[in-house]
Amino acid sequence: MYYPYFRGKQFDLLTIRECAGLMANAGFTPIVEPVKEGLNGLKRAIEAVNLAGGELVLIINPANGEHTDDPAALAAFMQNELNGHRNIHPGILLREGMEVADIIAFCNNYADRPITLIHSGFTEARALADQLERLELQVRHVFVGDNRLYRRHFKGEQRVLIRDGFEKRANRKHPEYERFSDLHVTFEEEGMTGFGDFLIVGDDYSETGGPAYSVAIHLTCIDPSKDDEMFIHHFKSIRYDTPADPAGKFAEALEKLSVEVNSQHTNIRRTRAVEEFLDLRANGHFPGLGYAKKLSMNHHIETLAAFFQEKA
Structure with missing residues (x-):
């Protein structure tokens, strides 16, 4: 149903x-799109998924x-x-310029297990579909x-x-409040069996976030008065002139979050x-911006899980 897309950074994992x-x-x-050479964090995440009896798609x-x-190294790991x-499904990113023959070769390498094809820039849909139709494979198609x-x-x-x-x-x-998505309520009308997003991180990838002139905490919510559309709050620090005092700016953002939540x-x-x-x-503690982002990602998943549980 829901397929959250993670880059394999520390706090994503x-x-x-x-x-x-x-x-x-x-x-x-x-x-999961692994972005770090070391695989220990990825292995621990997969262990947790295994213990929980869940599934995961690993892009190789x-x-x-x-x-x-x-x-x-990722192919060997898989x-x-x-x-x-x-329960760990091999996934391949289909990007612009890839050859259909290479995609089919990948599929044949994993013909004994479910495969996920992530369509992200590839253009030869007709040729690929024709080739896949000739093979007896379990294939899931994810469209970005x-x-x-x-x-x-x-x-x-x-x-x-x-x-x-x-x-x-x-x-x-960032505005204080804006629309995030309605796909969690409309994906079936789009002819889909599932939906996904990049959580509160977004698709644009960067190795580091750079200096934080302004600290922001991003929390999603579902508004029942708006046909269950999802919105996002951006709780921003008051100060943003210099990158100094991230702990103090985090406290400013937390204060705004507290007012809204209560x-x-x-x-x-x-x-x-x-x-x-x-x-x-309450404790006046600053855990670091990466940890705060992890909490926002956790909240996003918890919010969607509760939504579908209540709709069941």
Whole structure:
């Protein structure tokens, strides 16, 4: 149903570990694009998914990060250490310029297990669909973007649509509140069997975030008065002139978060992540911006899991 797309940074993988049980119970399947050469964090995330009885899609040809020039280590990891893990599905990014023959060769390498094809810039949909039709494979198609003419070549298959609901901009330029997505309520009308997003991080990849002139905490919420559309709050620090005092700016953002969460009419769900934000405010503790982003990702997953549980 829900396929959150993660880059395999430290706190992305921590979110998967901490939410593994929740995602497994909700039927969510994380997609991971590994971006770090070391695989220890990835292995721990996969262990958590295994213990929870969940599923995960592992991309073995990342477009970003430290494996882009030589993804052989990921292919070996999938073939060897994960060979017996039927719940860990090999995924391949289909990008512009790739050859249909290479994609079919990949599929044949993993013909004994479910395969996920992530369509992200590839253009030869008709030729690929014709070739796949001749093979007896379990294939799931994940589409990044809204090209309906492209998607129609894979009708009748498992199809997942991913949209990026997070607009990347300087923190101080975020509005206080804006629309995030309606795909969690409309994906079936789009002819999809599932949907996904890039959580509160967005699709644009960067190795580091750079100096934080403004600190922002991003929390999603679902508004029942707006046909259950999802929105996002950007709780921003008051100061943004220099990158100094990130702890103090985090406290400023936390104060705004606390006011909204404790408001009588808020739509923000009191998730475990939100409770931890409130504990950080009460204790005057600054855990670092990466940890704060992890809490926001946790909250996003908790919010969607609760939404589908209530709709069941």
